[in-house]
Amino acid sequence: MVILGGVIARAGALLALAHPVWALVSQRTTSVSSSFPAAGNASYDYVVVGGGTAGLVIAARLAASGASVSVVEAGGFYETDFTNLTTVPGYAFSDPVLAPVEFFPPIPAVDWELLSEAQPGANGRKVHYAAGKTLGGSSAINTMCYHRATKSTYQRWADAVGNPSYSWNALLPYFLKSSRLTPPNWPKRNTPNATFSYDPTVFCSSPSAAACGPLQVSYANWVDPTNTWFSVALAAIGVVKNTIGFNSGFLSGAAYTTETITPDAIRSSSESSYLARALAQTTLKVYNRTQASKILFSGTKATGVSVTTGSLTYVLSARKEVILSAGVFHSPQLLLLSGIGPQATLDSLSIPVVANLSGVGQNLQDPIFFSVQNGLQTPSLASELADPARQATILQQYVSTQSGPFSSAGGYIGFEKLPPAARAALSPRTASLLATLPADVPEVEYLAGSFAGTGGGVTTIGDLSAVVLNPFSRGSVTISSASIADKPVVDMGWLSDPADAEVALAAFKRLRQAWNATALSAVKVGPEVRPGAAVQSDADILSFIRANAIQIWHASATNAMGKSAAAGAVVDWRAKVFGVNRLRVVDASVLPFAMPGHPQATIYALAEKIADCILADA
Template identity: 50%
Template sequence: MLLSIHAVVVTFLGICASLSAATPLHLRDDHIGAPQDATFDYIVVGGGTTGLTVAARLSEHASVAVIEAGGYYQITYGNNSVVPLYSLTRIDAIDPSPQFPRRPEIDWELVTVPQTNAFNRTVHYAQGKTLGGSSAFNTMSYLRSTSSAYQRWASMVGDNDYTFKSLLPFFKKSVRLTPPNLEKRNSANATPEYDPSAYGDGSPLDVSWNNFVDPTLTWLAKSLQAIGIPINPKGFSSGELKGGAWLPSTIDPAHATRESSQTSFLDYADANTQIKVYPYSIAVRVLFENETATGVSVDTNGTIYTLSATKEVIVSAGVFNSPKLLMLSGIGPTEVLTSFDIPVVANLPGVGQNLQDPTSINVANFVNTPNAQSIVANPATEPEALRKYVEEAAGPYSSAAGYISYERLPDDLRQTLPPATLAKFDNFPSDFPDSQYIVGTFVMANGSSMGAISSTFTRTFSRGSVTLASADYKDNPLIDLGWFSDPADADVLIAGVKRVRQAWSSEPALTIRLGAEVLPGDTVDTDEEILSYIKNNGNQLWHASSTCSMGKAGDKSAVVDSKGRVFGVKGLRVADLSVVPYALPGHCQANAYALGEKIARDIIDAR
């Protein structure tokens, strides 16, 4: 345990006090749906990141019901999902190993089929089963993709509404930015650079910079800068992913607590609209009449009933459960549906296909510098860290993710990539970064501090799939991430490991580095050895996408059009990261919120 029993009690009381000022931990009684038949204008399946954004905006204009399988994460998972530092240290639900701790109150407990190109590993893929969805236990980083990436999206779906210029108003609409508090950060080596014009007067989602800077991260950031990856003066919200940046996070700066779609959009809707939420409820299937969605069959603790929609049903169940629900409802590949005796409403072969999941690998060393985790684990320094958090919303407990870099690999490493891999790069815009590097810190059981720099490829060439395990809605789907089914992904990761080792060999890194390399270790040297290490140890970023891909009419692989409308039926949309047609470089949280804003506007405009 990181904290003494006394500290746990004090921390809990302090957090509860701050939360009471920031957000109620319950819905208004008249906003909780009763498990019985009812009718609404719109029904949203899934109270996650995009789902609550859509629901909150629609509820400003119409009657809206939200079907959510979970409840309040603050109650079911406690401080782990509230305290920013704990997003890096205490959310055990994200353990990707097959031995992951069972947390059915917050996680769908999805496990993949064996990954045939990764030594048959099975992977636990955490997905939020709670109000707020995965925004309830992500690392809260807020950054956008590149202008060229959004242009590619627009071109793929034939709609210029997906260019960065067109999406920027939706990015701005949801976000309430608080500038960095340099006094609380107290680190001249970690002054954030950003473009204020990329933000505006939006709300209700708070985005801010950490009120503490991990000392080890400043050295690791310097190490990346020392090998030629400088700070980007615009940050990562202006359509560029080039260089490094101290990232803002979805943190309420006044209380230093997690901001999720629940604490932002749902709380806003609860206070200002007549939204109705059905917690601890499962969507059994979407109901149709003459190929028009008319509602959803719902299970709340064994009570089955129907919520009818006079206008539309919006599925926002996530990259794995949205295709599952479509297939259970008769929309998907005919051969899959008929194999489970599910009547076919629309034959859409693309449902569950095109799964793309970026993969990451760490290079780690012991270091002689303190970090946030070592400070709170030390009985001599923890009381002051706790006081700062409770009284000032500052100190190590208030901090989450910190520094990320992007780059085009230097020529010497690019030349090591196979020609076939380099040729695949030509299908992407020339300003795409090749690699992403995230710095991190850990404390070992014996108290030793470790620093890590991870590498992730930014173009995902491998493809996986999601399909049904049965016709029973209670069964999780079969998930194949398709890791390394295309060798180009591994090629880039091998180069990424070499690049990170260059950073660890720089003067700033050597200043803090202790002993020999820990991961992957000095015995892992050749490309073949690095490849084996990657396949054995690579992990997801939880940025999977594209299983209900957006596309043009007539594209047999497309599931929805550019406004999220499901092909072949009426009155049904999908609104979550499953509709993004390919894995965008960068992180996906900002995209999920902006997509929700945009789809909601599309629906409102079509009324």
């Protein structure tokens, strides 16, 4: 993790003055002051707990229907609370909020600052797990990659919940409804060997902005030159260029990604898209910097939420429903604090049981990744941003034409099922587990990245990473007290199932094969930087992985959707919590299993779908 403190300090003042995002945020937080009520008891048709990726979609769509809606969010506006680091795409991979280490820089303005339990499968390490505490949630701090899962993944979801509305064909309208695609700006990208084709039919791109969803999806206005070399290296090992992109229900090969950025190179989040539109067009009420502590019940009927703003605690009552959208860690926490979860856990903390649901907080699935690094003589996003001599030029590019390194978050990834040679070393059990996945679901993702070089001809430290996409290991989320003030207890379960270790080992060897591609010899400099030539045996490689693997921030399934509570599910296909009434959960916690790749697009579509379910039930 590289924190470009010097770059941020030099660029920050000018960006704050020159970039139009600041005026937009100022307008949202002042001219619509009536949308931010004073603390105190109030009643609404719907109370949405969590103003994150899914929560703001739900709140905006319900408010647009004419219902009275409030949304409760513990954070504020990330654009003013954390400025450049959350709005400028070029900072995405150097944002200190994402630091995946035990001793991390505290940034309470936008991060929940969660620290995992020690992970036995990862050398006993504790890891900071960033989670957005801000309007927009993790859509405000992620690295902006946008793509969809595979057609068979969604069919698997439909089968798991017993309802065909989660199939690819049924969900595609919600992908279209949530977003608007801006085609690549080829003159601004202007990089040899970086052209591509894609499928525009799976996006809304109507000339009328109102006809499409508010989320902006686009391509970066600058291409990292190092990524063009990684594309060649991946192709050399069989991960060839994908010709339609990753939004048509297929994840195979490699491609430049669509990203949640506006055409003028600003992060597009659920706050800057859905919330901005709702504040301008509806009566949505936002209780920001307000902490929800408990869902309130009359018997098994949810009636509202107890919340605190500053030192004042009060109740927001829900005439129709409470929608919980606090994320993969905090949604199970709030259910448990409210009396919904495993009875043994609730009894041990003297929390009255409203519904004994064994699946709350269980089934956590968290993909991990690790990398192999080598010196390169190619320029890159990292080397450009770290070069003082380039600062004035690249800053001017961004402010004047929304192009150059500041306008890009990177964006070259690849997917594959392990090829036969790599599968040969897998145990029968691991091979059998992988065989349960649908035929179009990839097993490994490859990410191209870079760090600033070290001199001596090394312009860039190239970073090629592999992700174990379908973890068979399981973690959990629970609570240690009956107070919201105590953070949830997070056990990610990394590498606790030996199948994940076997897949990781095979993927690591694929990374080295890519680095050894003849095509890279023209730009590689020096020996392997990390882990280095001394790490060769399977045992040494696995030891390296256990000591260095980190999360890709795609944890899911802690309130899994399914057919019945008896089978461990927490919500049904309509996101209704089993055993109670007038309560739904809508966020990554309800995914029944880890989505292959980056789940952001799926979460937007899920929220759009459940918003329709809620309105149909009203």
